[in-house]
Amino acid sequence: MIKLEGISKVYNAGRLNEVNSLRNINLSVQRGEFLVVIGANGSGKSTLLNIIAGSVVHTKGNLYIDGKDLGMLPDYKRSRWVARVFQNPLMGTAPDLSILENFRLAALRTSPKKLKIGINNSFIKEVKEKVASLSMGLEDKLDQAIGSLSGGQRQALTLLMSVMDDLSVLLLDEPTAALDPRSAELVMKTAGNLIKDFNLTALMVTHNLKESLAYGSRLIQMSEGQIVRDVTSEEKQRLQASDIYEWFM
Amino acid sequence: MDFYLTALLQGLCFSAIAAGIFISMKIFNIPDITTDGSYALGGAVTGVLLSADYSLALVFPLVALAGAGAGVCTGLIHTKLKINPLLSGILVMTALYSINLSLMGRSNIPLMNHSTLYSLLMLSDDHNLNTLYVLLFFVIVLLSAITYLLKTDFGISMRATGNSESMIRALGVNTDRMKITGLAIANSLTAISGFLMTQFQGFADINMGIGIVIVGLGSVIIAEAFINWFNISSVSLILLLVISGAIVFQLVLSLTLSLGIDATLLKLVTALFVLVIVSLPRISFRKKYD
Numbered sequence: 001m002i003k004l005e006g007i008s009k010v011y012n013a014g015r016l017n018e019v020n021s022l023r024n025i026n027l028s029v030q031r032g033e034f035l036v037v038i039g040a041n042g043s044g045k046s047t048l049l050n051i052i053a054g055s056v057v058h059t060k061g062n063l064y065i066d067g068k069d070l071g072m073l074p075d076y077k078r079s080r081w082v083a084r085v086f087q088n089p090l091m092g093t094a095p096d097l098s099i100l101e102n103f104r105l106a107a108l109r110t111s112p113k114k115l116k117i118g119i120n121n122s123f124i125k126e127v128k129e130k131v132a133s134l135s136m137g138l139e140d141k142l143d144q145a146i147g148s149l150s151g152g153q154r155q156a157l158t159l160l161m162s163v164m165d166d167l168s169v170l171l172l173d174e175p176t177a178a179l180d181p182r183s184a185e186l187v188m189k190t191a192g193n194l195i196k197d198f199n200l201t202a203l204m205v206t207h208n209l210k211e212s213l214a215y216g217s218r219l220i221q222m223s224e225g226q227i228v229r230d231v232t233s234e235e236k237q238r239l240q241a242s243d244i245y246e247w248f249m
Numbered sequence: 250m251d252f253y254l255t256a257l258l259q260g261l262c263f264s265a266i267a268a269g270i271f272i273s274m275k276i277f278n279i280p281d282i283t284t285d286g287s288y289a290l291g292g293a294v295t296g297v298l299l300s301a302d303y304s305l306a307l308v309f310p311l312v313a314l315a316g317a318g319a320g321v322c323t324g325l326i327h328t329k330l331k332i333n334p335l336l337s338g339i340l341v342m343t344a345l346y347s348i349n350l351s352l353m354g355r356s357n358i359p360l361m362n363h364s365t366l367y368s369l370l371m372l373s374d375d376h377n378l379n380t381l382y383v384l385l386f387f388v389i390v391l392l393s394a395i396t397y398l399l400k401t402d403f404g405i406s407m408r409a410t411g412n413s414e415s416m417i418r419a420l421g422v423n424t425d426r427m428k429i430t431g432l433a434i435a436n437s438l439t440a441i442s443g444f445l446m447t448q449f450q451g452f453a454d455i456n457m458g459i460g461i462v463i464v465g466l467g468s469v470i471i472a473e474a475f476i477n478w479f480n481i482s483s484v485s486l487i488l489l490l491v492i493s494g495a496i497v498f499q500l501v502l503s504l505t506l507s508l509g510i511d512a513t514l515l516k517l518v519t520a521l522f523v524l525v526i527v528s529l530p531r532i533s534f535r536k537k538y539d
Contacts, residue, residue: 053419055418074423075418075419076421076424077421079419079420079421080421082419084419086415086416086419090413091413091415091416092413092416093413094408094409094412094416095413096408096412097408097412098482101408101409102409104405105406105409105416105417105420108406108420108421109420109421110421111421113402113403113405113406113422114401114402115402117397117400117402118401145482
């Protein structure tokens with residue numbers, strides 16, 4: 001599904017402040033796998049996610065999704081395969097647009113946005129049903145600007161928006177970092193359910209040890225631009241929070 | 250009374266520029282100064298072609314295209330060369346002055362005794378009333394077209410581009426191309442204002458665009474006051490308010506002039522008026538909590 005061959009990323013190459021953010025990463029994620037990426041600040045995990053999304057261009061190596069070489073394809077063209085949930089709820093939604101309009105755009109992630117009115121009754125009905133599944137009472141507020149909602153509500157809606165259109169890979173960039181514990185749990189539950197229900201291939205970067213244990217079918221730890229641990233499903237189930245805590249010390 | 254009718258007519262002529270500034274400033278968050286140049290460009294193209302007795306059916310699309318071309322230039326400079334949008338606009342505006350002058354060949358083209366948009370339809374014997382009807386019809390068509398555009402899937406992604414660039418890129422929109430398109434539409438509307446005004450005043454002038462951006466800006470700011478006041482989110486209502494803003498702006502200016510203020514001070518009064526609208530809410534706010 002996702003395959004990275006010898007991916008490297010160098011910032012400010014040849015200057016005094018040269019940073020080797022990723023060093024020769026080889027990683028392959030199978031279909032339906034939910035990969036959790038942990039690591040200290042500056043370990044390169046966000047760069048890894050951004051390279052897959054296309055918002056950062058890698059310096060060396062090859063990147064495949066669904067067997068297709070993505071090369072230097074810009075982020076807005078990769079949206080055909082990749083959906084993203086950002087760390088900051090503000091980045092994943094357009095605050096001044098209504099919930100309905102945000103969902104309309106998400107439903108068109110893989111297709112061109114044409115000069116016709118796409119928000120019709122059947123679309124409204126579809127969004128209403130989807131939003132109702134969150135049981136947040138938002139289904140009656142679809143015309144409200146999404147910016148008037150709380151961070152947790154917006155993040156849960158962003159997740160829902162990602163499955164409005166076909167996707168091969170779901171990228172979650174610390175989706176709960178900006179949320180209070182209760183909202184965080186709700187968002188993670190929503191994410192877990194969607195990944196299971198739609199059999200999604202997902203990649204999540206997190207700093208939350210509890211989340212990294214409770215979710216995902218595989219865990220990797222990054223350090224100084226390299227993958228230093230790769231824990232598969234069965235081993236992962238036996239892991240304790242204290243084990244992971246020690247990895248960081 | 251004629252005084253205020255004239256102001257109303259001018260306001261309607263400026264409604265396109267107000268809609269244009271609304272698109273560049275409010276939808277895309279880009280302060281676009283190309284406006285001064287593209288307004289005069291619209292006037293220049295109108296003056297040159299109408300004085301040579303070309304048909305309006307040809308003149309109008311050419312004016313719209315010329316304005317769009319100016320917007321594309323600003324957009325390309327801003328997105329591809331990564332130059333600050335304010336500077337990009339100033340560059341194109343400056344260049345347009347020469348282009349307009351060479352198009353016109355002289356600094357003023359009178360349109361007396363040539364047929365114009367306002368003599369196309371004769372709905373009333375009163376010249377001014379007839380102009381009002383034609384302008385009203387024109388502005389309503391324009392307003393409906395922009396409202397429709399902003400409600401389409403394309404229009405929603407346009408609005409999202411200025412609102413949350415990271416999101417809309419992740420949803421498959423080339424934001425650079427979207428900004429260029431937006432600036433093209435905005436400047437096309439500005440040129441259309443030049444088209445309407447040139448025929449209304451009966452001449453095209455090389456200096457007609459100087460300081461015109463403030464007219465559009467003022468209209469949008471007046472509209473914004475009402476939008477915030479009543480918490481309006483409907484696109485069609487917002488556009489209607491923007492256009493009303495253009496009319497209110499002209500009415501206030503003619504009221505000031507009718508109070509006996511020297512016409513040479515008109516631009517000063519305009520600037521002060523915009524300053525007052527922008528600062529009024531802040532001043533009253535501060536007093537309350539001091």
